[in-house]
Amino acid sequence: MSLIKEMLSYTFLLRAIIVGGLVSLCAAVLGVPLVLKRYSMIGDGLSHVGFGALAVAAAMNAAPLSVAIPVVVAAAFLLLRLSASGKVKGDAAIAVVSTGSLALGVIVISLSTGMNTETSNYLFGSILSMSEEDVRLSLILTALVLLLFIIFYHHIFAVTFDETFARATGKRAGACNALLALLTALTVVVGMRLMGSLLISGLVIFPALSAMRLCREFRHVIIVSSALSLVCFLLGTVASFALAIPTGASVVCVDILALLGCFGLGRLRERG
Amino acid sequence: MALISCRDLCLAYEGKIAVDRLSFDVSPGDYLCIVGENGSGKSTLIRALLGLKKPRSGSIQYGDGLKQSEIGYLPQQTPAQKDFPASVREVVLSGCRAAPFYSASEKRRAAENMEKLGLTELKKACYRELSGGQQQRVLLARALCATRKLLLLDEPVTGLDPAVSAELYRIIRDLNEEGVTVVMVTHDVDCAIERARTILHLRTVPLFWGRAEDYRESEIGRSFMASGPEKGGDEA
Numbered sequence: 001m002s003l004i005k006e007m008l009s010y011t012f013l014l015r016a017i018i019v020g021g022l023v024s025l026c027a028a029v030l031g032v033p034l035v036l037k038r039y040s041m042i043g044d045g046l047s048h049v050g051f052g053a054l055a056v057a058a059a060m061n062a063a064p065l066s067v068a069i070p071v072v073v074a075a076a077f078l079l080l081r082l083s084a085s086g087k088v089k090g091d092a093a094i095a096v097v098s099t100g101s102l103a104l105g106v107i108v109i110s111l112s113t114g115m116n117t118e119t120s121n122y123l124f125g126s127i128l129s130m131s132e133e134d135v136r137l138s139l140i141l142t143a144l145v146l147l148l149f150i151i152f153y154h155h156i157f158a159v160t161f162d163e164t165f166a167r168a169t170g171k172r173a174g175a176c177n178a179l180l181a182l183l184t185a186l187t188v189v190v191g192m193r194l195m196g197s198l199l200i201s202g203l204v205i206f207p208a209l210s211a212m213r214l215c216r217e218f219r220h221v222i223i224v225s226s227a228l229s230l231v232c233f234l235l236g237t238v239a240s241f242a243l244a245i246p247t248g249a250s251v252v253c254v255d256i257l258a259l260l261g262c263f264g265l266g267r268l269r270e271r272g
Numbered sequence: 273m274a275l276i277s278c279r280d281l282c283l284a285y286e287g288k289i290a291v292d293r294l295s296f297d298v299s300p301g302d303y304l305c306i307v308g309e310n311g312s313g314k315s316t317l318i319r320a321l322l323g324l325k326k327p328r329s330g331s332i333q334y335g336d337g338l339k340q341s342e343i344g345y346l347p348q349q350t351p352a353q354k355d356f357p358a359s360v361r362e363v364v365l366s367g368c369r370a371a372p373f374y375s376a377s378e379k380r381r382a383a384e385n386m387e388k389l390g391l392t393e394l395k396k397a398c399y400r401e402l403s404g405g406q407q408q409r410v411l412l413a414r415a416l417c418a419t420r421k422l423l424l425l426d427e428p429v430t431g432l433d434p435a436v437s438a439e440l441y442r443i444i445r446d447l448n449e450e451g452v453t454v455v456m457v458t459h460d461v462d463c464a465i466e467r468a469r470t471i472l473h474l475r476t477v478p479l480f481w482g483r484a485e486d487y488r489e490s491e492i493g494r495s496f497m498a499s500g501p502e503k504g505g506d507e508a
Binding site: 036037038151152153154155157158161162164165166167168169170171212215216217218219220221 | 322323324340341342343345347350352353355356357358359362363365366367369370372373374396397398400401414418
């Protein structure tokens with residue numbers, strides 16, 4: 001208890017907890033349709049693109065998000081397009097874009113500032129990096145994600161379950177996919193500097209997978225995924241503070257433990 | 273007036289012609305079976321009827337109050353659906369329009385369709401845990417939420433055992449007798465002739481279009497039935 005009290009006395013930690021909690025929530029909600037549509041790696045690809053964008057922004061002395069947001073959103077649409085066109089296989093397309101951006105980012109960094117702590121922070125996240133601006137941004141993001149997700153929930157379900165049928169019955173599957181890509185891109189950008197661009201996709205994938213093991217109704221999967229993601233983030237942050245380990249990595253490890261637990265529970269229920 | 277009339281339809285993928293010189297009508301109350309071997313253009317035709325594929329030339333017209341988006345489509349199942357966490361009720365409801373939320377009448381309609389297909393007791397059950405036959409009934413109930421007039425069924429009995437297939441055919445027959453027009457794509461030519469009112473035999477071009485009785489007597493019909501087309505349906 002005293003540990004938590006101590007944590008809350010640091011303003012930077014409080015900010016990180018607010019931003020991280022909100023981003024975890026958004027990522028968990030969006031992760032469910034992404035995982036079910038076999039788009040899990042889009043989150044991963046986007047964060048690598050985000051790393052490249054941050055590196056370029058730093059080299060140009062521009063505000064990081066002013067570069068990262070448009071670039072990552074554009075990449076999201078590109079990836080979606082590539083997956084849909086079928087010319088390059090979806091997973092290969094993502095690998096091409098993400099590795100390319102990572103390489104570009106590394107070159108830009110080494111030519112400008114050189115490898116330093118900031119680079120490491122981009123890659124693995126830093127709990128110290130959250131400003132008041134980030135808190136405001138994450139609040140807006142969360143409101144946007146939850147609102148749009150609730151409004152288009154039934155359409156998202158229909159398109160995720162059966163895109164062909166949804167298209168045939170006049171639902172706008174393309175618009176639905178674009179919405180998911182857009183919101184995922186924004187979530188990744190906002191969460192990236194806290195969680196690390198190499199780790200942020202864990203927030204998208206793990207809670208959704210865990211919840212899918214436990215729940216038998218789509219609505220419940222969304223709710224459990226959000227709750228689980230939030231709890232794992234808080235536990236991960238406390239563990240990171242107590243053990244003095246990086247927050248992003250710590251949160252992802254807690255998410256993995258939760259996933260293992262859910263697999264175990266799912267097994268037990270199948271047998272029982 | 274016909275619900276659907278195709279005139280001189282030509283469908284192509286990247287320059288390769290899949291369906292050519294096809295003209296046919298679907299009249300209200302019809303039970304039309306579209307038969308043909310793998311690669312004969314059946315799946316492409318379905319996509320065109322649903323508006324997912326633009327004709328290269330020719331036309332598809334919808335009449336008698338049918339809109340393209342009001343076709344009750346029963347697709348073949350996708351691998352992603354096998355482990356999909358959703359309840360029966362959620363899947364059936366997803367056949368309704370939702371603008372953007374389900375109206376009371378849409379919910380009532382879903383409930384009626386679940387009742388009609390004997391799914392009311394299963395409505396909370398998880399779709400992925402159902403048997404193949406039950407899953408098809410769920411998807412059929414969803415299709416009925418999307419239409420009052422026309423069902424378009426793509427190989428509905430693929431992978432089902434004979435007793436379950438017979439049950440599904442009986443349900444489809446009943447729906448047809450209640451006035452729902454049925455268009456079914458199938459490999460299973462024997463079953464098709466037994467049940468259908470009209471047959472369209474496709475091999476890129478139409479080889480036969482007419483009454484099922486006439487098809488049985490026709491040369492093309494006799495040779496196709498004798499050759500015993502392969503069962504199962506993994507047509508691309």
